Amino acid sequence: MKVKSFLLTALAASMTFVACDNKDDEMGQLDNTPKSVSIDLSNVIPVTRGAGQEVEDNSKVSLTDLQVFFTDGTTLYKGKTIEGTEATHYFSNKSNFDDRADKVFHFLPAEVNKVIVVGNNGSQINASTYVDLKKDLIIAEQQNPTDLDLYKEVELTSVSGQDEAGHPLYKAKVVLEPRVSRIEIGAFKYNAIAEGTSSKYTSIEVQQVMLNNYFTKADFQVGTATVV
Numbered sequence: 002m003k004v005k006s007f008l009l010t011a012l013a014a015s016m017t018f019v020a021c022d023n024k025d026d027e028m029g030q031l032d033n034t035p036k037s038v039s040i041d042l043s044n045v046i047p048v049t050r051g052a053g054q055e056v057e058d059n060s061k062v063s064l065t066d067l068q069v070f071f072t073d074g075t076t077l078y079k080g081k082t083i084e085g086t087e088a089t090h091y092f093s094n095k096s097n098f099d100d101r102a103d104k105v106f107h108f109l110p111a112e113v114n115k116v117i118v119v120g121n122n123g124s125q126i127n128a129s130t131y132v133d134l135k136k137d138l139i140i141a142e143q144q145n146p147t148d149l150d151l152y153k154e155v156e157l158t159s160v161s162g163q164d165e166a167g168h169p170l171y172k173a174k175v176v177l178e179p180r181v182s183r184i185e186i187g188a189f190k191y192n193a194i195a196e197g198t199s200s201k202y203t204s205i206e207v208q209q210v211m212l213n214n215y216f217t218k219a220d221f222q223v224g225t226a227t228v229v
Contacts, residue, residue: 036109037164038080038116038157040069041174045120045151047095062151062177066093067120072131073112080106083165091125105164113157116173120151143181151177186210 045064068091071078080088082103092098119126119138128134143149155173162170189207193200 033111035107035166035168036111036113036157037105037107037166037168037170038071038109038113039105039170039172040116040118041172042067042095042098042118042177043174044176045095062120064095064120064151064177066091066123067095067098067118067151067177068092068122068126069106070117070119070128070134071106071109071113072115072117073110074115075131077129077131077134078110078113081108083107105170107164107166107168115154115156116175117154118152118175118177120177121148122150138180140180143179149179149181152180153177184212 042064045062047064070090071080079090082088083105085108088103088106089097089101117134119134122138126134126137128137138150138152153175155175157171157173159171160169161172164170189205191200191202191205
């Protein structure tokens with residue numbers, strides 16, 4: 002009887018292990034489900050680059066061309082159309098982006114957790130890794146205020162539904178911004194020593210502007226600034 006009881010116990014244990022393995026397989030399949038992403042560019046207008054006038058508050062960004070990337074933090078991936086063909090990721094103007102028949106990027110690997118949009122680069126970027134993309138977008142080369150790249154990374158955190166193939170659909174709202182900033186001085190004002198006192202100077206010529214607490218290097222990923 003003891004031997005029979007032992008054999009039944011062993012059989013029950015083996016069945017339990019099999020059930021756990023099957024459950025793990027099911028979970029793995031769910032984790033590997035392809036992703037689909039819809040992108041909303043909300044703060045851009047399809048005009049050519051230009052400068053020379055003061056930028057108004059809350060104004061839309063001028064966008065010429067744009068390119069879309071998907072990444073897991075290491076590799077850059079490309080999405081597909083719903084038919085399974087390679088989707089377009091570089092658009093020579095915003096109208097081409099807006100006029101797409103299928104406005105979703107399908108069949109992205111489950112590992113993808115971020116969408117990146119680069120604007121105003123002027124040509125297609127052929128990087129295949131996240132590091133290579135950063136090398137192509139060196140901030141040191143962004144010195145011309147009339148010719149600045151636009152950039153934004155958006156985390157894919159919540160599912161908003163499913164695409165036509167039944168894959169999880171993520172929506173990314175992208176607010177494009179320059180990767181560098183500049184200081185605009187609108188005017189200089191002369192303050193009298195005391196109210197009612199006449200001005201001591203009839204005119205003042207500003208020859209130099211000094212910046213205090215100026216940092217020569219900033220990491221836009223973590224927000225730290227340093228002097229090099």
